Amino acid sequence: MDDDEYDDLLSSVTPHESGGGITTYRNTVSIACPACDSPFDDLVVCRDEYNSLELSVTLDLCATTHDGDILLFTHKP
Numbered sequence: 331m332d333d334d335e336y337d338d339l340l341s342s343v344t345p346h347e348s349g350g351g352i353t354t355y356r357n358t359v360s361i362a363c364p365a366c367d368s369p370f371d372d373l374v375v376c377r378d379e380y381n382s383l384e385l386s387v388t389l390d391l392c393a394t395t396h397d398g399d400i401l402l403f404t405h406k407p
């Protein structure tokens with residue numbers, strides 16, 4: 331994902347939680363996932379070199395990268 335696309339994305343989602351190198355954003359305006367074109371639920375940005383996710387529910391994930399960060403798009407199955 332390039333800088334313009336990343337800036338557009340982050341200007342559209344709502345910050346929700348941050349900690350441990352992981353920031354979660356809510357997709358409150360139902361923008362389309364860049365990977366699968368379906369609206370995603372949350373955007374998870376992993377900024378550390380190593381990150382761990384603890385998922386309490388089963389989710390479908392789409393992924394991309396931006397400037398060394400991992401971006402995960404969650405979809406409820």
Ligand SMILES: [Zn+2]
Nearest residue numbers: 363365366392
């Ligand atoms: Zn997707």
